Amino acid sequence: MQGEKRIIEWNELADHCNRTSLWVVIEGQVFDVTTYLAEHPGGDDILLKYGGLDGTEKFKEMNHSNYARSLRNARLVGTLTSDSQPSDYLKIVKSKKQKNNVNPNRQITWEELAQHNTKDDLWMVIEGKVYDVTDFQDDHPGGPAILLGKGGDDATAAFHDANHSQSVFKQLETLQIGVIHGVKPKASGSSSSTSAVFFILLILAIAAGIFFIRNQNQTQ
Numbered sequence: 001m002q003g004e005k006r007i008i009e010w011n012e013l014a015d016h017c018n019r020t021s022l023w024v025v026i027e028g029q030v031f032d033v034t035t036y037l038a039e040h041p042g043g044d045d046i047l048l049k050y051g052g053l054d055g056t057e058k059f060k061e062m063n064h065s066n067y068a069r070s071l072r073n074a075r076l077v078g079t080l081t082s083d084s085q086p087s088d089y090l091k092i093v094k095s096k097k098q099k100n101n102v103n104p105n106r107q108i109t110w111e112e113l114a115q116h117n118t119k120d121d122l123w124m125v126i127e128g129k130v131y132d133v134t135d136f137q138d139d140h141p142g143g144p145a146i147l148l149g150k151g152g153d154d155a156t157a158a159f160h161d162a163n164h165s166q167s168v169f170k171q172l173e174t175l176q177i178g179v180i181h182g183v184k185p186k187a188s189g190s191s192s193s194t195s196a197v198f199f200i201l202l203i204l205a206i207a208a209g210i211f212f213i214r215n216q217n218q219t220q
């Protein structure tokens with residue numbers, strides 16, 4: 001535990017937020033989990049998500065065993081500085097992650113896409129490509145609301161309806177984080193509404209049949 005007394009400043013922590021060098025903060029301590037990515041039982045995505053960030057709440061939520069804690073402790077780098085987190089720190093880390101982790105060919109499922117639909121984490125699909133437009137909201141000429149309205153969804157039709165210029169396509173290239181994979185799930189209410197319509201039609205058909213039979217009996 002030699003690194004325990006070492007103080008890690010925010011700017012140093014931010015430099016270790018990617019797959020090639022990944023540090024995570026847990027309970028005020030900084031751990032290097034780079035070599036643990038492939039071994040992590042919960043997969044590497046969750047570790048990458050908290051690279052350069054505080055993962056204390058998530059770590060506690062998972063109720064890790066004492067063995068898991070011993071594995072974590074063996075990777076101790078030092079103690080996070082007591083200085084307040086810089087106001088733009090999250091933006092700095094996100095920018096560093098984008099530059100180093102982005103794979104334009106990464107396959108992203110519709111389920112994963114749907115989880116990124118908030119102002120602080122906004123993805124969308126345009127022509128099969130997935131874009132992270134979180135930091136573009138304030139620069140969007142049409143305002144952030146229209147982007148937020150298509151967050152976590154396919155925005156292809158809305159994009160073409162706006163008749164964007166060629167310069168916008170160039171800008172989109174810098175925001176691409178992957179390609180959409182799989183078949184888009186149907187809206188949750190579509191199947192139930194279809195079943196309801198079918199049920200109503202079935203009742204009407206039965207009622208019409210009963211009416212027809214009664215009329216036939218009366219005329220005989």
